[in-house]
Amino acid sequence: MHRSETALGLLWPILDNLSTAVLAFDKELRLLFINPAGENLLAMSRKQAEGLLLNTLMPQATALTEKLKDVLKQGHMFTEYQTTLFINATRTIAVDYTVTPFGQSADEQYLLLELTDIDRHAQITREEHRLSQYEISREIVRGLAHEIKNPLGGLRGAAQLLETELPDPALKEYTDVIISEADRLQNLLNRMLGPNTLPHKEDINIHQVLEHVRTLVLAEAGDSLIIKRDYDPSIPMLHVDADQMVQVILNITRNAAQALEGKGTITFATRADRYITIGGKRHKLALRLEIRDDGPGIPADMVEKIFYPMVSMSANGSGLGLAIAQSLLHQHGGAVECSSEPKNTIFSITLPLTTGGDQT
Numbered sequence: 001m002h003r004s005e006t007a008l009g010l011l012w013p014i015l016d017n018l019s020t021a022v023l024a025f026d027k028e029l030r031l032l033f034i035n036p037a038g039e040n041l042l043a044m045s046r047k048q049a050e051g052l053l054l055n056t057l058m059p060q061a062t063a064l065t066e067k068l069k070d071v072l073k074q075g076h077m078f079t080e081y082q083t084t085l086f087i088n089a090t091r092t093i094a095v096d097y098t099v100t101p102f103g104q105s106a107d108e109q110y111l112l113l114e115l116t117d118i119d120r121h122a123q124i125t126r127e128e129h130r131l132s133q134y135e136i137s138r139e140i141v142r143g144l145a146h147e148i149k150n151p152l153g154g155l156r157g158a159a160q161l162l163e164t165e166l167p168d169p170a171l172k173e174y175t176d177v178i179i180s181e182a183d184r185l186q187n188l189l190n191r192m193l194g195p196n197t198l199p200h201k202e203d204i205n206i207h208q209v210l211e212h213v214r215t216l217v218l219a220e221a222g223d224s225l226i227i228k229r230d231y232d233p234s235i236p237m238l239h240v241d242a243d244q245m246v247q248v249i250l251n252i253t254r255n256a257a258q259a260l261e262g263k264g265t266i267t268f269a270t271r272a273d274r275y276i277t278i279g280g281k282r283h284k285l286a287l288r289l290e291i292r293d294d295g296p297g298i299p300a301d302m303v304e305k306i307f308y309p310m311v312s313m314s315a316n317g318s319g320l321g322l323a324i325a326q327s328l329l330h331q332h333g334g335a336v337e338c339s340s341e342p343k344n345t346i347f348s349i350t351l352p353l354t355t356g357g358d359q360t
């Protein structure tokens with residue numbers, strides 16, 4: 001008795017947290033129930049969807065409708081792998097699905113439809129692979145930076161000693177070059193090594209961070225740059241390291257300002273997203289922050305490469321800005337993606353939000 005009550009209580013959270021879309025229909029093929037993964041898949045809320053007939057929900061899914069009718073007639077479950085589901089005139093998705101009939105009697109027949117979005121799965125696998133590639137390359141760069149740092153300190157120290165022993169003060173010009181170039185390299189190496197302190201996480205308002213970066217970038221860029229805000233004020237506090245978040249957003253925004261050569265529009269847009277998978281982990285609620293610009297864009301063959309360290313297309317760039325941004329986001333359980341076409345480049349950051357139970 002006790003056990004079944006517990007089991008029943010668990011049922012709703014289980015359905016809510018499944019990554020598989022679950023839909024239940026009556027024998028007229030009217031939707032009785034849809035879980036959040038189903039809402040995501042159909043891009044429709046439970047309120048909009050429940051009570052609708054299957055052919056209203058997915059007007060183009062005629063093959064699926066026929067299958068459901070078949071299952072009702074035969075009373076046997078049915079599974080189809082890797083099939084294309086036509087949701088409506090503009091949306092098709094690749095899915096695996098299973099239809100299971102259930103019910104007490106011939107009058108009370110119901111159907112359970114489980115759908116797995118295989119495109120989304122393949123995309124997550126590809127993303128994980130790419131992330132591990134970025135991580136490996138960052139480790140190589142860090143290892144190299146470490147190796148160079150010590151002898152460089154020695155070189156600089158020796159140049160300083162030499163400077164004090166020079167017979168002719170005019171020769172100081174040369175030791176100055178050694179010292180200043182060593183300092184420049186040292187700065188580069190420090191950037192390559194990344195922050196050496198643990199993140200100090202606190203509750204922050206993302207919009208305050210954005211406003212801070214906005215002020216900095218506008219001060220650097222001058223009057224011809226516009227930074228628009230499209231903020232969702234209802235977004236809860238983020239639990240992150242504030243300085244590191246400033247660095248992430250600054251690195252991305254500075255790139256946009258550089259691409260625009262100081263002339264154009266950047267937009268900061270924030271949204272709360274439900275049921276998001278980041279790096280293979282599912283979160284009930286996540287922040288989506290888009291940093292868009294209407295600059296020339298990034299060539300298609302470069303979009304994935306720009307997150308690697310030392311990849312730069314600018315004359316005086318070190319190619320570390322995005323690698324650092326990605327690594328910092330990673331440490332916060334977040335991610336960043338880029339999509340680009342001329343006049344519309346979007347860097348999209350996702351970060352888990354602490355409220356809503358976090359990982360499931």
Ligand SMILES: Nc1ncnc2c1ncn2[C@@H]1O[C@H](COP(=O)(O)OP(=O)(O)OP(=O)(O)O)[C@@H](O)[C@H]1O
Pocket residue numbers: 251255256259293295296297298306311312313314316317318319320321322323345
């Ligand atoms: N919004 C953008 N529009 C066009 N190109 C971009 C944009 N953002 C990044 N890029 C390209 O990606 C490259 C890599 O950026 P990243 O910030 O990693 O390095 P960088 O800006 O060259 O150097 P650093 O940031 O270390 O000074 C840039 O050189 C630039 O060519």
Ligand SMILES: [Mg+2]
Pocket residue numbers: 251254255317320321322
């Ligand atoms: Mg940069």
